[in-house]
Amino acid sequence: MRVRFISIGLMVVLLAAVNLLLYLQVSSFPSGNAQQGIGSSPSGALDASRGIVPFERISHVVPLDVAFNQLAERGLTLYLPTELPSGLKLMAVYAKGRSSTVYLPVIVVYSSTGDSSIDSAELAIEIDPGSEIAFSVIDSSRQRFMKLGNWTVYVDERAPTGGLPGYTKKYGTDHMLLLDLSINGLEYCFTFAPGVTLDEAIQTVASMKPARTGTP
């Protein structure tokens, strides 16, 4: 009887060890792959897009002051909004690459719910090199240029996301409010999630000032 107890005990211990090893190996996979990488659309349809690598995977988060100080050293002044739609707070600044150098593009993300994902945050500002607006008016029912002081701003009230699974899952739509403008050699592309009105978006863009510590 004792022998049987011992052998069953050994079997249980052995199986537990195998399970533990299996679990440790699988759970050590990069979490970004298992969670971010879910490629099916929220509806469960197969993902046909051959896609590009999302910016979050090829960038690193930098403190805002590091971003604007480094860009300033290279003669680039970073502008950011000083007024934001109700509840939005700065969540993260992503800069291209993995080194400590801040390369463009830079994407600044704002959220009212603590969402720091580029895919799904309520507001993202993509900052690229660009001395002019790269967009044009193709569909005048939703796209137009407008003047905002000295700035020309491109507005697309229903721009397709281009395939951001996290965005579609969170908001149930594939469209976003897009405003784009160029200031001193940098192009700023604002994309707002549903819930932010066009007036609020315009007010946000109009409030842009050279970045300083303490910008909301």
Add this chain to the structure above:
Amino acid sequence: MRQVPKSSREEDKKMKRLNLLNMMAVAVVVELLALGFSTMHILQVYGQSSRLYAGYVYLGYEGNPPAYGVSATIFTIDKNVLTRHLYAQWPSVVLRYRPLNRIQVGYTKGWDTNYTLVFYVEKNDTNGHLLEFIPGVRPSPPYTYVYWIIKNTATGGWTAGADAQNNLFTWDFGVLNPNDAKDYQAFSKTSTGSINIDGTHFMSLSVKYETYWLYWGRHEPYWDYPYSLYEISHYEFIAWGGG
């Protein structure tokens, strides 16, 4: 010598048997739970659709990236693809990261190509998404093809294509919205880590200035588990793993 009553001995045996059964039942339940837990994790990584990459992102110097296009010479691999999955190898022009606007040309094999190798072009801009499989010509392993995407310096329109000894196909996208290259990428992409990409080889990654091409001068490597990347130079890499 103390005699133990027979009935008590039998009860003792019964209790031991019951304990043994209880232990076995507990062991089975624990085992099933643990296996289920591990299986869920495996399915999460391998069973579902993912977007897994291995390759290079262009890293320029300050200012705009070269505005007029990208090209890559890619060795063709023919690999097994599970039902509902795909892989693709391509260079790409990034027009924006949010929204995710881009132009792409390459070859692919997957659920929507009837699991055969095909050339394809893809674009996604604010006017919509287009994915086209090129009819009439097919990539055949083990040949290499030169894939390119260029912007016309006069009209601003984008054209993509592939060459072998001569031109295989071209695809005219016209002017896109947005229309400026903000970044370049060259990657192998799979929808699951169960696809093996051994043999992946990208060469001569180049960017186009107004009138000439230059090899990539800097790059940022990136790869997802279970793939690996060997950086031969700023403009050449091999990748493997998976399956």
